[in-house]
Amino acid sequence: MKAWVGVSLMVAALLAEPLTAQQSPAALYPDLFAAVQTGRLFPDGKTFVDATPKRDPTAIVADYRRLAPRTPEALRAFVLANFSVPGINDRGEADLRQHVRDLWPMLVRQPDRVVEGSSLLPMAHRYVVPGGRFREMYYWDSYFTMLGLAVDGQQPLVESMLANFTDVIERYGHIPNGMRTYYLSRSQPPFFALMLDLSKDVDPATAARRLAALKTEHAYWMKGADCLDASGACARVVRMPDGTLLNRYWDDRALPRDESYAEDVITAKEDPERPASVVYRHLRAGAESGWDYSSRWLDDPQRLASIRTTDIVPVDLNSLLLMMEEAIARRSAAAGDSEAAAQFRALAAKRRAALDRYFWVAREGRYADWDRVTGKPTPRVSAAMLFPLFAGAASPQQARAVAATVRRELLATGGLRTTPVRTGQQWDTPNGWAPLQWVAIAGLERSGETALAREIAKRWLGTVEAAYAETGKMLEKYDVEERKAGGGGEYPTQDGFGWTNGVTSALMERYPDL
Numbered sequence: 001m002k003a004w005v006g007v008s009l010m011v012a013a014l015l016a017e018p019l020t021a022q023q024s025p026a027a028l029y030p031d032l033f034a035a036v037q038t039g040r041l042f043p044d045g046k047t048f049v050d051a052t053p054k055r056d057p058t059a060i061v062a063d064y065r066r067l068a069p070r071t072p073e074a075l076r077a078f079v080l081a082n083f084s085v086p087g088i089n090d091r092g093e094a095d096l097r098q099h100v101r102d103l104w105p106m107l108v109r110q111p112d113r114v115v116e117g118s119s120l121l122p123m124a125h126r127y128v129v130p131g132g133r134f135r136e137m138y139y140w141d142s143y144f145t146m147l148g149l150a151v152d153g154q155q156p157l158v159e160s161m162l163a164n165f166t167d168v169i170e171r172y173g174h175i176p177n178g179m180r181t182y183y184l185s186r187s188q189p190p191f192f193a194l195m196l197d198l199s200k201d202v203d204p205a206t207a208a209r210r211l212a213a214l215k216t217e218h219a220y221w222m223k224g225a226d227c228l229d230a231s232g233a234c235a236r237v238v239r240m241p242d243g244t245l246l247n248r249y250w251d252d253r254a255l256p257r258d259e260s261y262a263e264d265v266i267t268a269k270e271d272p273e274r275p276a277s278v279v280y281r282h283l284r285a286g287a288e289s290g291w292d293y294s295s296r297w298l299d300d301p302q303r304l305a306s307i308r309t310t311d312i313v314p315v316d317l318n319s320l321l322l323m324m325e326e327a328i329a330r331r332s333a334a335a336g337d338s339e340a341a342a343q344f345r346a347l348a349a350k351r352r353a354a355l356d357r358y359f360w361v362a363r364e365g366r367y368a369d370w371d372r373v374t375g376k377p378t379p380r381v382s383a384a385m386l387f388p389l390f391a392g393a394a395s396p397q398q399a400r401a402v403a404a405t406v407r408r409e410l411l412a413t414g415g416l417r418t419t420p421v422r423t424g425q426q427w428d429t430p431n432g433w434a435p436l437q438w439v440a441i442a443g444l445e446r447s448g449e450t451a452l453a454r455e456i457a458k459r460w461l462g463t464v465e466a467a468y469a470e471t472g473k474m475l476e477k478y479d480v481e482e483r484k485a486g487g488g489g490e491y492p493t494q495d496g497f498g499w500t501n502g503v504t505s506a507l508m509e510r511y512p513d514l
Contacts, residue, residue, distance in 0.1 A: 315367045
């Protein structure tokens with residue numbers, strides 16, 4: 001009681017003082033000041049006293065007395081609406097773009113030196129890492145990172161990363177998940193063809209080398225065609241009912257992942273009905289997908305142990321391989337190789353037709369993954385449905401239907417949900433991810449659904465800006481329902497963060513008026 005009496009007497013004394021610009025916050029905002037500080041609205045008592053008012057202090061005090069916010073939540077909302085609070089809401093949009101530009105040097109790594117016994121695959125040229133626990137170059141992350149580098153005046157880094165990826169394909173026959181020995185048995189969603197479109201290098205010798213590397217990568221994804229058996233699948237290749245060869249995610253090893261060994265052993269034990277090696281293969285294939293993990297791959301969305309990634313023919317992977325085949329055809333024609341151009345145009349035409357035949361679910365207005373076990377599309381709604389639009393494989397009617405489904409199922413306050421299913425896995429709701437926002441926005445734009453593309457971009461940038469204002473960080477993933485850091489998965493949310501930086505810069509460049 002004595003403490004409260006003391007506070008009341010202090011407030012009364014301060015109320016008697018006139019408001020002037022030279023007074024301390026305690027004198028300028030007496031009862032508001034007391035409520036904020038005694039309620040410990042901010043952990044550090046210096047935070048509020050260093051805040052800058054957004055308007056006349058007298059008006060703020062008058063509104064505070066009139067509104068009289070009673071709960072901590074209402075008080076915080078009032079303070080953030082009326083003050084620029086250090087480290088909380090004092091970073092604007094211009095600061096965000098500059099922050100991303102300032103982050104690039106922090107994420108750059110110089111050419112590696114070979115260290116005996118290290119798991120690192122040494123790169124000969126400079127590169128950018130995602131950040132946090134991801135301290136090496138990763139495959140599909142790098143495409144979205146490079147989008148930002150390209151618009152932020154970092155073209156030399158784009159070219160040096162392309163040089164590294166070309167080297168890696170020549171050395172290993174594919175681009176591994178990440179640049180570590182334990183990633184060599186799998187790849188990731190194949191974006192190398194799209195990375196090449198970001199290059200400004202017009203040297204014919206470089207173009208020839210890159211085209212050869214692109215063909216090598218295609219051969220890596222298709223080498224299972226030589227070992228198809230009665231099951232209709234081998235490695236990353238699947239024979240569809242009409243004989244068309246499509247692709248799935250896979251891993252050449254059936255052991256626990258080195259980087260998640262204990263987690264995989266525990267998961268395998270949770271499904272004693274299946275050999276552990278089968279579960280390990282599905283887990284590794286899920287890691288190759290980049291969606292590790294998601295209800296896309298689970299029989300029971302609430303049980304990771306029910307994973308069966310290799311039974312599923314993914315719509316995103318086959319859309320990207322369509323883009324790869326079209327890129328090889330186009331680059332072969334430019335190089336004067338009409339035979340290769342015709343060969344890859346034919347492969348692309350078959351895959352494009354298969355996307356319509358097997359992945360389009362007309363009655364639901366969406367694209368879906370295809371289940372080899374059931375012989376039909378999966379029931380899982382996900383942002384992967386936007387990859388055919390990204391690849392230019394959807395008709396205007398299909399694009400309109402997908403846009404309607406996205407608005408109904410996936411559009412959240414803060415951007416695009418990954419799926420509408422809440423599982424605790426990081427590639428499910430409420431999380432949104434920068435690469436999927438970009439694919440959706442670019443795909444919708446390409447397909448004529450510009451209004452929805454802009455809406456997703458606006459909501460996503462709002463989420464990134466809100467989290468940056470609150471934390472000062474660029475995060476790996478976000479909760480797009482509450483516009484805060486995302487959660488779930490096997491490790492804490494990382495900050496840095498390469499693909500969020502890249503997509504943020506690229507979207508700000510594309511939509512300067514948002």
